[in-house]
Amino acid sequence: MKKDIKADKQRPYKLSHQKICLTGVNFEKRSVIGYVDLTIHPLRPDLKRVKVNFKQGCIYRICINDQWEAAFLYNDPTQEICQGDAKQRNLDFFQNCHLSAMNAVDADNVNGEVTIKMPPETIPLIAELRPFRICIEYSLENPKGGIHFVVPDINDDMADRGAHMFSYGHENSSRLWFPCIDTFCEPCTWKIEITCHRDMTAVSCGDLIEVVYSPCLMKKTFHYYISTPVSAPNIAIAVGPFEILVDPNMHEVTHFCLPHLSGILKHTTGYIHEAFEFYEELLSSRYPYSYYKQVFVDESYADVSVYATMTIFSTNLLHSSRIIDQTFHTRNFMAQAVAQQFFGTFISMDGWSDAWLPKGIAGYLSTLFIKRTFGNNEFRYEINKILKEVADYENKVGGIVLDPTKKESNVHYSTKNPHTISPMYAEMFYKKATLVIRILEHRIGTELILQALNKLLSLAYTASQQKFLNNNWTNMLLSTNSFLKIISTVTGKDILPFLEQWVYQSGCARFYGNFVFNRKRNVVELEIKQDNSSKGALKYVGPLTVTIQELDGSFNHTFKIEENKTKFEITCHSKSRRNKKKKIPLMTGEEVDMDLSAMDADSPVLWLRLDPELNTLRQCAWEQPDYMWQYQLRYERDVVAQKEAIEALYKFGTPATRLALTDTIENDSCYYKVRCDACLCLSSVANSMVSSWAGPPAMMTIFRKTFGSHSCPSIIRQNNFNNFQHYFLLKTMPKAMAQLRNIHSICPMEVMRFLIDLFKYNDNSKNKYSDNYYRAALIEALCETVTPAVTTVSLSGPGLSTDYLSTDMRLILEECTRCLNLEKLLPCYRHTVTVSCLKLIRTMQKFGHLPNDPDLFQAYANYGVFMDVRLAALTALVDYVKSEHSKSILEWLLDLVETDKDTVIRHKVLMLLVDNPPFKKGDSNSLNTMELVDRLWILMNSTLCCDSRLRCGVADFYYILYGRTRPSCVPIPENMMVLNLKQKTTFLNPAIVPEKLQDDIFEEELSTEENIYRQSRREPGEIIVTPKRKIENPANPKSQYESAFLSFVKSSTGLETTKPESGATPAKQIKIDSEGKVTAFDLMGKAPVDLINPKRRRKKINTSTNININTTNQETKRKCQKKKVK
Amino acid sequence: MTTSTECTSSSEPRRRALKVAVAALCSENGFTSADDTALETLTEMIQSFMSEIGRGVRGYCELAGRTEAMVSDVAITLINMGFNIGGIEQHIKRSNKSVFIPPTQVTAAPIHKTLQAGEKKTHPTHIPEHLPQFPDPHTYIRTMTHQQPMNEYQLMREKAASQKRDVERALTRFIAKTGNTQHLFKDDTTSFPLIAISPSPRPYLNALLPKDQDLDAQEPDQVYSSVSKRRLESQTDSGIQSSASQETVDSDSIDNPYLRPVKLPKKRKR
Secondary structure: OOOOOOOOOOOOEEEEEEEEEEEEEEOOOOEEEEEEEEEEEEOOOOOOEEEEEOOOOEEEEEEEOOOEEOEEEEOOHHHOOOOOOOOOOOHHHHHHHHHHHHHHHOHHHOOOOEEEEOOHHHHHHHHOOOOEEEEEEEEEEOOOOOEEEEOOOOOOOHHHHOOEEEEOOOOOOHHHOOOEOOOOOOOEEEEEEEEEEOOOEEEEOOEEEEEEEOOOOOEEEEEEEEEEEEOHHHOOEEEEOOEEEEOOOOOOEEEEEOOOOHHHHHHHHHHHHHHHHHHHHHHOOOOOOOOEEEEEEOOOOOOEEEEOOEEEEEHHHOOOOOOOHHHHHHHHHHHHHHHHHHEOOOEEEOOHHHOHHHHHHHHHHHHHHHHHHHOHHHHHHHHHHHHHHHHHHHHHOOOOOOOOOOOOOOOOOOOOOOOOOOHHHHHHHHHHHHHHHHHHHHHHOHHHHHHHHHHHHHHHHHHHHOOOOOOHHHHHEEOHHHHHHHHHHHHOOOOHHHHHHHOOOOOEEEEEEEEEEEOOOOEEEEEEEEOOOOOOEOOOOEEEEEEEEEOOEEEEEEEEEOOOOOEEEEEOOOOOOOOOOOOEEOOOOOEEOOOHHHOOOOOOEEEEEEOOOOOOOEEEEEOOOHHHHHHHHHHOOOHHHHHHHHHHHOOOOOHHHHHHHHHHHHOOOOOHHHHHHHHHHHHHHHHHOHHHOOOOOOOHHHHHHHHEOOOOOOOEOOOOOOOHHHHHHHHHHHHHHHOOOOOOOOOOHHHHHHHHHHHHHOOOOOOOOOOHHHHHHHHHHHHHHOOOOOOOOOOOOOOOOHHHOOHHHHHHHHHHHHHHHHHHHOOOHHHHHHHHHHHHHHHHHHOOOOOOOOHHHHHHOOEOEOHHHHHHHHHHHHHHHHHHOOHHHHHHHHHHHHHOOOHHHHHHHHHHHHHOOOOOOOOOOOOOOHHHHHHHHHHHHHHOOOOHHHHHHHHHHHHHHHOOOOOOOOOOOOOOEEEEOOOOEEEEOHHHOOOHHHHHHHHHHHHHHHHHHHHHHHOOOOOOOOOOOOOOOOOOOOOOHHHHHHHHHHHHHHHHHHOOOOOOOOOEEEEEOOOOOEEEEEOOOOOOOOOOOHHHHHHOOOOHHHHHHHHHHHHHOOOOOOOOOO | OHHHHHOOOOOHHHHHHHHHHHHHHHHHOOOOOOOHHHHHHHHHHHHHHHHHHHHHHHHHHHHOOOOOOOHHHHHHHHHHOOOOOHHHHHHHOOOOOOOOOOOOOOOOOOOOHHHOOOOOOOOOOOOOOOOOOOOOHHHHOOOOOOOOOOOOHHHHHHHHHHHHHHHHHHHHHHHHHHOOEEEOOOOOOOOOEEEOOOOOOOHHHHHHOOOOOOOOOOHHHHHHHHHHHHHHHHHOOOOHHHHHHHHOOOOOOOOOHHHOOOEOOOHHHO
C-alpha cells in the first residue's frame, strides 16, 4: 500500500470543502456519532483511490455523492510499530519502524489509514475532473485519544455536573476524532454542525450561524461555518454547560468557562483586547477571522491549544484579582494564543520541515507583547532564559535542527515527523524557533521584518477571500522557501546564509575566552575560542559584538569570527587617567560616580561583554577578574549583564562580592528578578565564606529593614503586596536565607527562628492580594533548611520514630502539619501550600528525618485531586522509586501512564520519570528487569498508539534507561550476523553490539567537554583536550564469520565477568557448537527470562534459543489492527 | 414553721434571745432546770405565737390603711385571738421579774478582700443600715477594667498571632480527631496526624475559588449569578424567546452570535 513517496508527492486531488456533522454526543457512553462530507476535486482523470486519515473509530459506510457506496481498506501500521519483530528490543530499530509507520499514514506523503476505492460509477465524473463528495459515516466510542470527556462522578444530570468534552491532539491529530486529510497544507472551507443537549453549548471553529432546537426541544444544533480556508488539524470542538461571557471591550470575542467560574473568567479575560490591539497595530493588519473564542476546560491536554478562531485553555489558568503570580503566566499564554491565530492557524505551515516558521513567528510576536506589557527588562530576562534553556538542552541531548529535511539527526528520535519527536524536543524546538526569528529581526531590522510579516498576512488574506481554485490558497501556507522569497522581495536581502547557519544546521555556538590589558600598547588582547567537541555545538562563523566599558565610556566592537582565528584586539580609548575625579559615562548615556579603588590601577577597562544583544545562539564562558563582575553588576544597566555577573560571582566568595550583592538587593531601581537572583547568590557566597562571616546571617538586616514593622523590626509587617517588587523579594529572601549554613553545615539557629517567626506573624487580613504563594514560599524555605539527619539508629531496628526528631525538625513538622491540615479546611488558590508541604515531607523523608513512606503521596496522587497537588505527589513518588528501588510503586506509576483519566498527568508522569529516572543505562539495579523492558516496549509499541506525545515520552524514558541499543537485561538474540540483501553485506546484529560503543563515546565526549568548560572558566592557560575517540564502526563488515564472532563473545563475556556488581544482568557463558549456533548458559541460576527451557537443555542444547524467545514474545504481542468493512 | 427550718446563722441571735426569755419565764415559774428539748419546744411554740400575732397586726394595720402598726392593732389582734389583754398589765407588774443581760453585739464577718471587686455602693438614706449590702458593682452595673488595654504593637501582634494559631490548631486537631487521618510515622498514629485527602469530583472548583481569604465580596454574587442563570435556562420550557430576551438585555448593542435567541425548528424539516 505504500506508494513511492519520492515519485508522487503531489496529491492527485484537492479538497475544497468539508462538512463535519456530529449528530450525537453521549457523555454517559463517552461516544460521538456523526458523518463527514468531503468535497474532492480530482486533478487526474485516472484517480482510482482516495486516502483519508482516520484512526480508532468505526466507519459504517462510505458513500460517493450520496449514491454509490465505496469499498475501503483500513490499515494503520502505527497501531503496532514493530510488527512481528518483537524479538528486538532496541530503540534505534523502534525509531526506524516508528518513522516509517508514521510516514506510511502521513497525509503529507499522500498517505492515510483509510484507502477508498472509487466505485466504477464515478469514472466518468473523474474523467471530466468534476468534483465529487465523499460521505463517511462513523462513530467513536470511548476514544483513547483525540477527544477527551470529563465526566465528574456526581449523581446529577450532565449539565449540572459540569461534564464537558473537547478535542485535543499533538500537532496534526485531528484524524483521531474525524476522518479528514490530516495535514496543514490542505486548507478548505468548513461547515460544522454539532447537536448536543439543550443545557450544553457546543463551541467550534468559525462563525456561529445559528442555533436550532430539535423538534422535541431537548436538543440544540449549533451550525458553524468557516469561510476562510483552514486545514483539518486546526479544527476543534468543545461541548459543555459553559457559562458564556462576551468580552465587553471586543464584542466579537467570546469566553467560555465551566459553571461557577464566570466571576474569575471575567477578571482573567479582561486584558485580552489589549493583545488584539497590540498585534493588529504591530502587524498593521486586521485580525484575520471574524470571531475569536476562548474556552477554559478541565483536564486540558496542554495549557494552551490553538485552533482556528478558538483556543482551548486549561481552566487552571483562571484566577481572581487577588492572585499575583498566575496573572503573568495567564496573560502570556493568552497573548501567545492570539499571536498563533495570525501565524499558526491563519497562515499555517506547509509541511513539518516548515513548522519552525509559524511557531517561531508566533513566539517572536508574543515576546514582543511581553516587552510591551511587562517591560524591556522582563523581555530581555526572558530571552536570556530561553537562550540558556535551549543551549543547555542542545548540550545535554543534542542539536535541534529547525528544518530537518537536509540533515540526519543523531538523536534517539527522528525529527522528521511531528509524531516521532520527543516531547521535550518539541518544547525546545518552539523556543529555538522564537530565538531564531528574533535574531533574524536583528539581521534585517525590526521595521523590515514587520513589513515582511505584513506582506505575508495581506497575501494570505487576499488568498483566503478567493473562491476555490487549484493552488489559489497556497499563499496561506508558509514554507521556508516562500519565506525566503518574501524576505528578499520585501527587503532585498538574501537570508539564505542565515538559514544555512541557524535553520538547516543544529546546535549553538559555545564561546569561551578571556582577555588581558596590554599597558604598553594600550590595547586589550582578547582570546575567543569555540568549543566544538561537545554535543549540540555549532561552529560559528560570522560577526560577534564585544562591548567594552572603559573609564571614558562604553564602546561596541564587532569582530569577524573565522575558522581558526582566536586572537582579537581592542585599542582602548582612554589612557588611564583615573586620578581625575570624573564621572563615568555608561552605554545608556548616563554618567555615574564610581569607586574605582577596587580595579587595577593601570587598566582603564571596567568590564567586557560578548554578544551583549543576544544576537547569536550561544553559550559564553567568559573570564573576568571578580572586581570587574562586581562593577558590571553594580553599574551595567542591562539585566542580562547583571544576571551574567551574578552567575559569575558565585565563584568569588569575598567581602567585596558580598557588598556588591547586598547593594543590588537593596537597590530599589534594580529589576526585581535580578534582585532575587542576587539573594540566592548571596546565600551561596555567604556559605563559601562562612568561617570569616561577621555579623548577623546574610540578608537578615535587609529583610528587617524592608519588611520589619517600624516599632519592632523583628516582627514582619502585616502583608501588603501593593509593591510587587517587594512581594517577589519577600518570597525569595526567606528561601535564600534558608540555604545558609553554619560551620557544621546545618542551618543556623537564628535563621530557623526567623523562619518560624515569619509563619507565626504572617497576617494577611488587611491585604488586597492573596498570600498563598508567599505561604508556599515559606514552606519551601523550611524545605531548604533541612539537612541530612544524624542517624544513630541501625537500619534493622524498629525504624524512625518521633523520638529521633531534633527540635528543629519537630518545629518544621508541626508547622507543616498545621498548614497541610488547614489547607483541607480553607484551601488556597491552586493549593500552592499543599504542593510545598508535600515537597517538604518528601525532603524530610529523603534526609532521614521521617520514615520513607509512599502511602501518603499515593493518596495525593489519585485521580480527583487537583492537578498541581497530584504532580507534587507524583514527583515525590518518582523520587521514592529512585531512592528505594520500589518495584510496586514504579508499576503503579506506569499504570497511571497507561490508564489515568487525565492526559496531562499521564504525560507529566513520564516527564518526571525522564527527569529523575530510577536508574540509568548501565546501572545495576533490581528494577532493571526483563519485565520492565517488555512493559515499556509494549506501551510504546502498541498501547499508546493514540497519543504520540505519550508514545514518544515512553521512548524517551526507554532511552534514559537502556540507551539506543539492546537493554543489558535482554538476552542476546541468536542471529549474530545480519545479512543485508540489498547491499549484499553481512554485519553484526545491531541488537547485540555491546552498548559501550556508541553511547559511551557520547558520554566521554560530554565529560571532555565539561572539563574544557570547567577549566576554561578557571585556568584558561591549561586546557586539556583529550583526543577524540574514534567510533568503531559496528557495521564493520567481516568476511570471516567465526573470528568476528569469537572475538565478540570473548569481549562480551569478559565484560560481564569484570562487572560483578551488575546484579540484574545474569552472567552468561556463550558457546558455539559445531554448527555455529549460539547457546547462552545462565550462570547465576536465575535469569529474568529463561533463555533455555530446562527440559530442552538437557536433551538438545542448540535448538533452544530461537524457539523460546519467540514464544515469550508471542504472549506479549497483540494485534490491534482493525479492519471493518461493511 | 418555715422560719424554724430556715433559721440559719442570721436568725441565731433572735432565737437565742427567745430561748433566754423562755428560760427566764420558766425560772420565774419555779423550774430550776429544764431539758434542752423541752426548752426548744417552748421556744418554737412562742416563736409561732409571735409570728401569728405579727401576721394579725399587719393585717389590721393594713386594713386601716397604714403601713406602720400601732399598739391598738396589737391589742385587737390579741383580743381577736381570744386573749385577755388586761393580764398583760399584771404580768408586767409582777415582782419576780428577771433582768436580761442584753446580747453581745456580733461583729459582721469581714468579706474576703480578694473576692470583692470594686467599691460597694452605700445604702441610700431610706434603707436601714442593717439590711444587706449591695452586691459588687460589676455584677449589675459594669465591669471595671483597672489595667490599661494593651496597645503596644509588639504585644498586640504577638497576641493576635498566637490567638490565630490556637484557633487554627484547635480546629485542625478537632477535624483530625474526628475524621480520617494519615500518618507520617506508621507505628505512631498520635503525633502529627494529617487530615486525609479525599478526591473530589471537580477538584478545580476548590482550587480556583479559594476559601482561605475573606472573599465575601466576590463569592456570593458569583454563585448567585450562575445559579440564577441555570434556573433561567431550565425554566424556559415554553417561553424560549422570552428567556432569551431576558438573558440578553443588552444584546441590541452587542452583536454576538452566542447572545442571539435559539431558533425553533422549522416545521418543514420533519
